[in-house]
Amino acid sequence: MSTQPRLLALAATLMSLLLAPAHAGGLPSTANEPVSRLPMCDAPSVQGAVRHTIARGEPYYRGGIAIENMDLIDETGSARNAPSPVNRRYCRARAYLSNGHQYPVYYMIEEHGGFVGLSWNVEACLPGYDRWHVYDGNCRVVRR
Template sequence: MAAACYASGASAENRAYFSFHKDPRLPECSAASVQSAVAGTLARAQVDYAGGRTITGITKIREMRYQANGVSPLARRYCRGTASLSDGSLRAVHYMVEENAGFVGVSWNVEACLGPLDKWRVYGAYCSTTRPR
């Protein structure tokens, strides 16, 4: 079944998959596909959210926690980095990579928060929904 989800020759990092709790469940925080998804999250946000700024790069990436087989059966990887924005500023970015949260539950999805720019607290106070508890 998984073979039908990706074309032969596609990199393991970018393919859609059904994990069924087989490793690896999620890409690493520093994976190019994850960084692209983080930047895309902000790019798709309403212009007022980040004042029209976009992420041009992410550095100082580190994994804060990996949770699997806990209260939720879905694996989650919590990450933090420093985002370079299109206006030249640097901001802390917190993001969560979540298993089976992509379109119709296939593959993974990213939720990302730039704390100082989240004035409506879409992701809770101090980006709490994208940080480990």
């Protein structure tokens, strides 16, 4: 077999793999399992992402506070194809802040929100510390 027919056969094979439906070959479909690919609200990686999200704010914006610890972590809801096709998990927890106060923290874990859409992302909000209402009044964007 010459080189050109081999390349055409390889290209056809690759295209068929790329165009195959997501459920083919035993792979799970995200349409049927909306939040299964997202980590749970209390996963250590998610807690770290929440702390990082709050800590990365400008010192003027949040007064330099940081989350030292979290407990009472609970999932408050999830969304699939409503209104966006991006799957989301909504969570809340009690945050112990570096200034000695306790506040609720609301956060959303969103599928395909990470680097180049290959992983998940977290958006977090502390009511009363969102001076410019980035997450709308009372953290409405990340609450459910």
